Amino acid sequence: MAFTLPELPYAYDALGPYMSKETLEFHHDKHHQAYVTKANELIAGTGLENLSLEEAMVAAFKDKSKAGLFNQLGQHFNHIHFWHWMKKGGGGNKLPGKLEAQITKDLEGFEGFKKKFIEAGTTQFGSGWAWLAMDNASGKLEIVKTPNGENPVVLGKTALLGVDVWEHSYYIDYRNARPKYLEAFVDSLINWDYVAELYEKGPMKIAA
Amino acid sequence: MNSLISKRTFLSYLAATPLVIGALQFISPVKFAHAAADAPKTSGPFTLPKLPYATNALEKAIDAQTMEIHHGKHHQAYVDKLNEEVAKDPALKGKMLDEIIGEVSKYPAAVRNNAGGHWNHSFFWNLMTPEPTTMSDELKQAIEDSYGTVEEFKKQFEEAGTKQFGSGWVWLVVTSEITVEIVTTPNQDNPLMDVVELGGTPILGNDVWEHAYYLRYFNKRADYLKSWWNVVNWKVVSENYAKAKL
Numbered sequence: 432m433a434f435t436l437p438e439l440p441y442a443y444d445a446l447g448p449y450m451s452k453e454t455l456e457f458h459h460d461k462h463h464q465a466y467v468t469k470a471n472e473l474i475a476g477t478g479l480e481n482l483s484l485e486e487a488m489v490a491a492f493k494d495k496s497k498a499g500l501f502n503q504l505g506q507h508f509n510h511i512h513f514w515h516w517m518k519k520g521g522g523g524n525k526l527p528g529k530l531e532a533q534i535t536k537d538l539e540g541f542e543g544f545k546k547k548f549i550e551a552g553t554t555q556f557g558s559g560w561a562w563l564a565m566d567n568a569s570g571k572l573e574i575v576k577t578p579n580g581e582n583p584v585v586l587g588k589t590a591l592l593g594v595d596v597w598e599h600s601y602y603i604d605y606r607n608a609r610p611k612y613l614e615a616f617v618d619s620l621i622n623w624d625y626v627a628e629l630y631e632k633g634p635m636k637i638a639a
Numbered sequence: 640m641n642s643l644i645s646k647r648t649f650l651s652y653l654a655a656t657p658l659v660i661g662a663l664q665f666i667s668p669v670k671f672a673h674a675a676a677d678a679p680k681t682s683g684p685f686t687l688p689k690l691p692y693a694t695n696a697l698e699k700a701i702d703a704q705t706m707e708i709h710h711g712k713h714h715q716a717y718v719d720k721l722n723e724e725v726a727k728d729p730a731l732k733g734k735m736l737d738e739i740i741g742e743v744s745k746y747p748a749a750v751r752n753n754a755g756g757h758w759n760h761s762f763f764w765n766l767m768t769p770e771p772t773t774m775s776d777e778l779k780q781a782i783e784d785s786y787g788t789v790e791e792f793k794k795q796f797e798e799a800g801t802k803q804f805g806s807g808w809v810w811l812v813v814t815s816e817i818t819v820e821i822v823t824t825p826n827q828d829n830p831l832m833d834v835v836e837l838g839g840t841p842i843l844g845n846d847v848w849e850h851a852y853y854l855r856y857f858n859k860r861a862d863y864l865k866s867w868w869n870v871v872n873w874k875v876v877s878e879n880y881a882k883a884k885l
Contacts, residue, residue: 457857457858461857461858462858465858499804502804556748556752556826556827557805557806557807557825557826557827557848558805558806558849559805578805578825579804579805580804580805597805597849598806598848598849598850598853599849599853599857599858602849602850602853602854603853603854606708606712607708607712607713607716607850
């Protein structure tokens with residue numbers, strides 16, 4: 432089944448001034464669309480066509496000859512969730528109870544999470560992502576950073592929250608000031624309800 | 640075999656011969672200085688080189704605001720962070736940038752990233768000019784030997800730059816066989832680093848990090864790569880080629 436570009440779950444101007452309409456138009460309509468288009472091109476004839484996105488993504492990650500396909504599938508997966516990880520009026524330290532309790536236990540509370548998450552995003556050199564992830568084996572929460580299209584799922588973890596630190600996600604609004612973008616993401620954009628929903632679902636284990 | 644490997648093999652052969660160990664110290668910087676083309680032959684603390692033209696001089700391909708941020712913020716940050724690493728590690732004290740690049744596997748990732756960023760950008764600014772320039776006959780011949788025509792070379796260079804997934808660079812290098820070849824590297828790696836698979840001596844390189852083109856070209860990296868030929872300083876590239884093949 433062909434992959435398709437999902438619609439944004441809010442209007443293009445909903446995240447201003449923290450993320451502009453112009454950024455969302457390019458990021459969703461051009462960048463995400465290109466990952467979808469190329470994923471569909473590159474998956475043809477690989478034998479992975481009938482797998483779920485997550486299964487195909489993990490299988491392509493494990494097969495170095497499919498690195499080009501993996502890049503597109505990883506980015507499709509990352510962006511599908513990225514749009515939901517933000518909302519108008521989001522961000523801040525009001526977290527759903529159970530999630531907050533585990534963040535307190537594993538990451539020294541919201542302030543600990545914020546510091547580590549922003550640091551991971553700032554120090555991810557070049558294109559990539561910073562994550563709040565759950566380790567599937569231990570169930571512990573941790574902060575992870577990954578290059579380019581990689582994500583916690585291919586590392587045997589569950590992605591609960593991710594922030595895109597490719598320059599295209601902040602260059603129009605913040606220029607080179609990546610830490611300012613990350614601060615705004617944490618303080619004013621995170622959709623904690625969606626993070627909690629993924630947390631409640633528990634480990635995402637993908638067989639491949 | 641690429642020139643980097645042959646260089647390393649040569650140096651390890653020398654190192655294994657007690658009589659010429661003294662000569663190694665003399666030979667090594669000369670080799671590196673030659674390999675580094677126009678990058679600064681300086682040791683730390685490093686400084687941001689001045690642009691060889693006004694920030695609005697390259698408007699045919701790159702807007703003034705991009706030049707200001709790219710040079711004044713991004714390149715400056717690589718210089719500053721490299722200097723932090725030099726201050727921390729006595730092994731880096733007094734080392735030339737070229738030397739650090741050639742043995743970058745010995746150092747933490749922050750050295751690789753920021754020494755690479757400083758080298759690559761210092762090289763990059765000198766590759767561009769608002770003036771019309773032409774390439775030397777010998778460079779043209781080398782490009783035609785590898786790619787048939789200059790047009791075909793440009794097409795393949797643009798394609799390689801477009802396909803480099805995420806941040807990185809696309810280069811034209813001189814290989815140990817004295818042929819020219821297009822290679823790409825991720826992030827701020829470059830073909831002189833001992834960590835890269837396909838090495839060589841860079842004579843031309845274009846930055847395909849999004850910060851190099853996003854304010855004017857947005858997601859259209861291919862358009863940026865095509866426009867960039869309008870500001871390439873072929874005189875400098877030809878000089879780089881002449882030096883690299885010595």
